[in-house]
């Protein structure tokens with residue numbers, strides 16, 4: 059390497075792997091500085107900051123010959139492709155280069171107490187396909203995980219490109235992390251790549267031969283909402299997403315970065331105490347917000363009102379369907395049922411008060427309200443808005459936008475894709491695989507796959523999973 | 527009838543009965559004289575004809591005009607061009623059944639970006655969002671239809687028998703949902719049954735693909751097709767070979783209904799309510815043109831149809847008297 063880079067912005071850190079690059083399977087010997095310059099060029103292209111050779115030279119400080127060589131290498135590796143001609147600035151028009159979002163695929167999934175969602179994302183985080191279905195919580199987490207395997211298998215079969223799986227991203231509520239039977243635990247969160255302590259992730263690694271990232275579902279939804287708004291040119295770098303379902307959770311982007319919290323579980327706002335309940339929550343505390351304003355709590359209250367005659371409309375729905383759904387309450391409210399309108403408005407006020415506290419503390423530019431409860435209609439949303447404005451300082455709400463999410467559960471899957479791709483391309487990890495063209499050749503991933511294969515040869519655990 | 531499937535973004539479905547336009551709103555609509563266009567995958571199938579009838583009748587009630595109906599012939603390019611041309615003609619709204627997934631997403635997105643309301647039938651292309659990109663998806667409960675197909679086929683399949691799934695090899699939400707649901711029901715209720723996918727890219731190549739599959743799998747005990755036209759193609763192949771297999775499918779088209787009444791091959795049909803779906807999409811579009819938000823995922827449950835109730839189901843679905851051939855004695 060003759061031309062040493064003079065300026066490299068965001069010089070990547072040395073890869074964590076101790077293995078010398080020459081031990082990577084099927085690759086020639088490449089020096090460290092060559093690898094760093096590959097990483098630097100890759101990052102400039104993937105982030106969209108540079109899309110011509112000249113711009114890469116200018117931003118990286120690398121010489122022309124080096125940039126040309128690295129571009130050729132990245133194109134050969136399938137990570138970059140040539141696009142159309144750019145505008146000519148004196149002389150020939152430059153050929154644009156861009157990140158090849160089809161180079162690999164990410165299997166994404168979300169799993170909560172009512173619904174399983176699966177999808178296939180490209181490396182730009184765009185979903186190629188998505189599917190959702192209701193799950194029967196009574197059958198336990200093991201049944202849901204088995205269903206996850208079946209749906210992933212179906213996608214691999216139906217979409218041949220899905221076989222280029224580079225990684226799996228999975229979002230699930232923090233409340234599920236500690237369920238022993240599900241095999242999800244907090245340890246899996248802190249080590250981005252699955253560990254032996256996480257049977258769920260281990261099963262997925264073994265079955266699909268790819269590393270797995272598990273994250274808090276609401277945090278992934280926040281990334282997804284933020285990413286899609288960003289792409290649509292509605293970027294607000296200080297952004298609060300609130301998921302209003304059985305659980306009430308929130309995610310915060312602060313200056314464009316996700317706030318994860320010390321244990322990766324930030325956002326459990328459903329357990330903020332209100333003074334309107336003396337009930338004991340599953341978290342062990344008294345008066346938690348979701349006990350009064352969570353979707354399950356609201357349906358429970360509505361059921362009582364249907365039975366004791368406080369809402370004639372709900373009584374009719376109950377008689378006709380044998381059950382009540384949250385949507386029935388929203389619909390009844392819109393039709394003018396006073397009980398339902400009052401119930402939704404009261405819950406909106408309770409939620410609004412908690413959000414006002416958050417807005418005062420965090421000063422977001424946008425609050426996006428998502429989840430099943432946010433889809434019940436305008437009554438609840440109006441109550442939330444009003445209460446936020448009433449309980450925040452005017453300087454906080456001056457330009458505050460409070461809007462309803464349009465993405466539904468897609469936010470979680472998109473977020474899972476975006477997070478996983480960012481993890482694969484994080485500069486310290488990228489250095490460990492870029493010369494091979496696939497993160498599956500990263501020494502840590504190879505070690506993980508070997509370890510999982512090894513542990514699969516051991517005697518089966520007490521509750522053996524079906525033959526794979 | 528409950529709704530089994532979730533929407534393209536995981537939404538719980540709103541029953542189509544919830545689409546109600548008040549008399550005051552109806553009057554406002556009539557004064558506005560809305561202009562609409564319809565873009566369909568095909569206009570020749572029985573489903574399409576019925577859905578169109580439902581749309582036209584409903585638009586009429588609200589004083590709206592149906593300016594143009596485009597038949598895309600299942601072609602992605604045709605649909606992309608049609609959407610562009612219609613958008614330029616600036617109607618108030620377009621009702622479309624997207625013929626693909628992500629491939630037609632941008633073309634649909636441009637409709638709403640141009641200020642034309644867009645309501646979708648059956649299929650929500652991945653990447654489009656309700657509110658900003660479209661008004662609602664009005665759909666059959668495709669997940670429920672797949673479940674019905676499995677439930678009706680199961681009694682005809684011997685223990686450990688092999689069942690083929692005639693599976694549409696295209697990125698299409700509705701047929702995907704049917705197939706996933708069929709597999710799910712079989713997996714949990716008849717785990718003994720072995721499932722084999724028989725993928726076809728288009729109807730034209732189905733006969734050859736299915737014939738090759740039958741040659742290679744003489745043990746096939748039954749068949750599920752993701753809609754009625756491939757089912758009838760497969761029945762033709764079976765009849766020519768003199769091979770009798772039970773078949774279930776989705777959509778009570780005329781041919782399939784007659785075959786069900788005859789009872790030789792078709793043993794059950796998960797019927798979609800195409801006319802009602804047309805009514806629902808027209809109502810949702812009018813609702814949105816009046817400035818109100820209809821639910822983003824509006825669903826019509828399917829109807830399990832067998833030989834015994836085929837005439838009655840026909841009447842209910844097509845809103846017209848069944849052909850004489852369907853009126854078989856109930857005791858058969």
Ligand SMILES: [Zn+2]
Nearest residue numbers: 329339341346
């Ligand atoms: Zn609590």
